[in-house]
Amino acid sequence: MVHFAKVRLSGFKSFVDPTEVDIAAGLTGIVGPNGCGKSNILEGLRWCMGEGSARQLRGGGMDDVIFNGTTDRPARNIAEVAIHLDNSDRTAPSAFNNFDELEVVRRIERDSGSSYRVNGQDVRARDVQLLFADLSTGARSTAIVSQGRIGALINAKPEGRRLLIEEAAGITGLHSRRHEAELRLRAAETNLERLEDVVTTLGGQLQGLKRQARQATRYRNLSEQIRSTEAMVLHQRWQAAQLALDEAKAQLAAVSEEVATLTAESARLSTGSADLGSKLPALREAEASAAAALHRHMVARDTLDTEEQRLTARRTELEARIAQVDADLAREQAHHQDAEAALARLQEEAAALGTGQDDSEVIDSARADRDGLRRSVETMETQATGLTRQIATRTAERDGLERRAAELAERLEQLQTRHAAAETELAALPR
DSSP states (O other), X not given: OOEEEXXXXXXXXXXXXXXXXXXXXXXXXXXXXXXXXXXXXXXXXXXXXXXXXSGGGTOSSGGGGBOOOXXXXXXXXXXXXXXXXXXXXXXXXXXXXXXXXXXXXXXXXXXXXXXXXXXXXXXXXXXXXXXXXXXXXXXXXXTSOOTTHHHHHHTOOHHHHHHHHHHHHTOHHHHHXXXXXXXXXXXXXXXXXXXXXXXXXXXXXXXXXHHHHHXXXXXXXXXXXXXXXHHHHHHHHHHHHHHHXXXXXXXXXXXXXXXXXXXXXXXXXXXXXXXXXXHHHHHHHHHHHHHHHHHHHHHHHHHXXXXXXXXXXXXXXXXHHHHHHHHHHHHHHHHHHHHHHHHHHHHHHHHHHTOXXXXXXXXHHHHHHHHHHHHHHHHHHHHHHHHHHHHHHHHHXXXXXXXXXXXHHHHHHHHHHHXXXXXXXXXXXXX
């Protein structure tokens, strides 16, 4: 019967250095204090036999089985556990029964997953699990008794006891193979159902393809008829095109003669256009001169209009001042007349009264007032005369400016007429 010979651990949990544990015939015990790694040896056995749950190995992830380092030793990136099985009596499963000793190795690399080898040959995890199932053991076999496992077996349900009995009878591997065969059988049945669906689908497609084949045959026949008909039509079109080509050649000859005539005419017109183009700069210069003169006259007209407005305002102001002077003169003349009348009355009163020195003083005072009024009147008359003379001068200047403005307006109208005529001639020139 196949039995365990030894276990080798390297980099697995607390076993950073390669460690071998021999399992001799009979009872082999491992004694040590808490925390020395006794449970790690058992977990290494279970892990090598195909345990896939990290929680069953007291870890959060499968990489936790790799030595994580201490203050004195660096962490490892690889962990490996090997189980040596003695198969000297050749009772191993047929797939591995060619060797006297079987070496089952599971190796894991950090962040890369694990791999299995049996006697140096890469195998699947399922193959290793079936190997140990045929040997009535495994990662979760009841042969591995841990704390609380006896009570669990006693209190187990009939299904759990049945598994215990089947494992003791050595048929666990058969059940595993039967389960795998059933899975394959179900997969085959599913594939057969899918195959029937595919056959049904292909049958419908076959009918469609037959119909399309008949349509293709009909299409081929119709295509041959269409090609022959198209050949006849193309031949007729070729004949018609040949006739059209002959007519086109005749038309081309006529058109060529007409093109030659038009080319000569175009050359003549080009020559005329060049002549007119040579005259165009002089006309443009004349137009520019006329425009400049027009601008100057318009500026002069605006200046004269401004001067006319200023003179009109000045004339209005002078007329108002003359009217004021006339009013002042009339008022002073009235005052003078009143003064002369008062003087005459005083003289008469003086003569009638025959008074002495007091009347003489009154008369002298009146005469002085009269003389002052006369001087004021004379001054105002002088100012009025000057203003009248200035008004006459301004009026003459205004009349001269009005005549100049009329002449400039007439000249402006002539320039506008010449400018319009130049624009008309310029528009009539060929482009």
